[in-house]
Amino acid sequence: MTLPSTTGFVVGIEGPPPAAPSLAMSGQRVTVDIRGGGLHASGWAIQGDPGAAIATASGDGVTVLLAGELHHRGSDDIPEIGDIPEFGDATATLTDAEFLLACWQHYGRAGLRLIQGRFCVVILDAGAVVAATDHAGSIPLYLRVLAGSLEVATEAKALGGASAGRNPGVTAIPGTAPVPGLADVRRVRAGTAVTVVPSSGAKTAMRTWSPPQHREMLAPAKAVARLSDALTAAVCTRLDDGPVTVVLSGGIDSSAVAALTKRHAHGTVTTVSLGTDAGDEFDAARLVAEHLGTTHHELRVGSEQVIRALPWAVAAAEMVDAEVLEYLLPLVVLYQQLPGGPRRILTGYGADIPLGGMHRDTDMVGSLDDVIAHDMATFDGLNEMSPVIGGTAGHWTTHPFWDRSVLDLLVRLEPGLKRREGIDKWVLRAAVADLLPEQTVRRPKLGIHEGSGTTSTWTAMLKAEGLPDERVAAAKRAMVEAIHRRVNCEGEPPALVDVDEVLRDAIAADRVVAT
Ligand code: IOT
Ligand code: MG
Numbered sequence: 001m002t003l004p005s006t007t008g009f010v011v012g013i014e015g016p017p018p019a020a021p022s023l024a025m026s027g028q029r030v031t032v033d034i035r036g037g038g039l040h041a042s043g044w045a046i047q048g049d050p051g052a053a054i055a056t057a058s059g060d061g062v063t064v065l066l067a068g069e070l071h072h073r074g075s076d077d078i079p080e081i082g083d084i085p086e087f088g089d090a091t092a093t094l095t096d097a098e099f100l101l102a103c104w105q106h107y108g109r110a111g112l113r114l115i116q117g118r119f120c121v122v123i124l125d126a127g128a129v130v131a132a133t134d135h136a137g138s139i140p141l142y143l144r145v146l147a148g149s150l151e152v153a154t155e156a157k158a159l160g161g162a163s164a165g166r167n168p169g170v171t172a173i174p175g176t177a178p179v180p181g182l183a184d185v186r187r188v189r190a191g192t193a194v195t196v197v198p199s200s201g202a203k204t205a206m207r208t209w210s211p212p213q214h215r216e217m218l219a220p221a222k223a224v225a226r227l228s229d230a231l232t233a234a235v236c237t238r239l240d241d242g243p244v245t246v247v248l249s250g251g252i253d254s255s256a257v258a259a260l261t262k263r264h265a266h267g268t269v270t271t272v273s274l275g276t277d278a279g280d281e282f283d284a285a286r287l288v289a290e291h292l293g294t295t296h297h298e299l300r301v302g303s304e305q306v307i308r309a310l311p312w313a314v315a316a317a318e319m320v321d322a323e324v325l326e327y328l329l330p331l332v333v334l335y336q337q338l339p340g341g342p343r344r345i346l347t348g349y350g351a352d353i354p355l356g357g358m359h360r361d362t363d364m365v366g367s368l369d370d371v372i373a374h375d376m377a378t379f380d381g382l383n384e385m386s387p388v389i390g391g392t393a394g395h396w397t398t399h400p401f402w403d404r405s406v407l408d409l410l411v412r413l414e415p416g417l418k419r420r421e422g423i424d425k426w427v428l429r430a431a432v433a434d435l436l437p438e439q440t441v442r443r444p445k446l447g448i449h450e451g452s453g454t455t456s457t458w459t460a461m462l463k464a465e466g467l468p469d470e471r472v473a474a475a476k477r478a479m480v481e482a483i484h485r486r487v488n489c490e491g492e493p494p495a496l497v498d499v500d501e502v503l504r505d506a507i508a509a510d511r512v513v514a515t
Helices: 080-084 097-115 218-239 252-264 282-292 301-306 310-318 322-337 364-378 404-412 424-431 438-443 456-461 467-488 499-514
Strands: 008-013 028-034 039-045 058-060 062-069 116-125 126-134 142-146 150-155 175-178 180-187 192-197 202-207 242-245 267-276 295-301 344-346 397-398
Touching: 008 116, 008 397, 008 438, 080 467, 097 116, 097 192, 126 150, 126 180, 142 192, 180 218, 192 282, 192 364, 202 404, 218 252, 218 424, 242 252, 252 267, 252 282, 252 310, 252 424, 252 438, 267 282, 267 301, 267 322, 282 295, 282 438, 295 301, 301 322, 301 456, 310 322, 310 467, 310 499, 322 424, 322 467, 456 467, 456 499
Parallel strands: 242 267, 242 344, 267 295, 344 397
Antiparallel strands: 008 039, 008 150, 028 039, 058 062, 062 116, 116 126, 126 192, 142 150, 142 180, 175 180, 192 202
């Protein structure tokens, strides 16, 4: 099995090396020193030798530092590539960092619009530092500009610490957004490349992707065929020769991924389903696993144990949206509970965003498209797809529905293809109908937070302490904000946060406000 050699890093440019990242959330830390580049970097990796170099490439005075993986496999992807000298004859043997370097050398900054993958990158070229995310910002990237120097990291908490909040000029970085509670740290937006020249202070930004605003009318059969092709390619590019795991609820999204994985994987395909004492989707998942012939596991955990994973979920996603955390919590626990070593994991996460799957109650197709447009305009910064969510448990996760080509296609489809004949996510169901049991293809959506009882358990824990219904949402938010402050802003290890205490504090604070 091959996993990305680097899934996260912290790097200091033209200054003292940044403090060792005491909160590197995943795997082990490796350190590199790149001579002459004015660069000090520590990276974290899921597997490999402790002394292994992080994913870098250098040439002609350009240095590239990459986290994650690219989805260019050999020269087939870019037909003209054989004619481009930087790529040579050996395209197929280039590492991802070398591929990105070659792309940069040939196309310059515009090359970042070509790159597909689940990655972020820092490039040093002639005194300029470029920090870029993939189209979805699926590996978050943060900046801290200091006098004459710059720090970049894949986790905001790695840039927090003593001097945080003392850099008033920092808001003026184009292409970035603030991070709650960390005044001088900025997050690079999704699909954006930010260029900073530390010596002059110049800062510019370029978009590499943005969600399509227009929609296309396509004959249903054509839309189905295109989605089938795009999703198959997205799954295939995420497989290697080794074993692969799919986290399976038995809903249409993860079942589609499992089916395509089973069809195209070279190694063993394992599926895993999580349940709690408050609920499970075991029957639905087992039906799919048996149909496909995967090696299937069911894991049952205590529902309150899921809520007590909040510090890990908040530390991984570094945001304060309690609703989205209810989707991430069961996954965090599932990743922690998986037996064996590091895994390559495919998920069905994110399908509901471009397909409008979370909006079962929206009747008009026009309104469905409005909520899809809204969700596509607001995903950035929620960090739902951050590799740290699986990385805290040592796994590499990847999400085929948010592959750039799949996402581009899904967003653009007119909403009547997403809700058709009263069926939600119609185009996806039709695209995988031949691969799955009929019952699975027809199965209505059940969110992970519902199926696992996560939402109801968290609510019940608050109400058991006497909190009235109408204050539940605010109390969940207060809990999340308190945990974020501690683990991401103040650097407290998630293991030290007592969730029951945080819960009681949130209720006590609510009583003060209420009286
Ligand atoms: P849901 O779609 O139920 O779950 C997301 C993924 O988690 C599934 O595709 C599956 O791979 C995995 N999963 C879910 N339940 C289980 C389980 N019991 N055992 C194992 N794996 C499981 C929320 C949601 O309903 O999750 N996610 C939506 C919406 C995100 C909203 N964000 C936004 N608007 N920015 C999604 O699109 O995935
Ligand atoms: Mg889903």
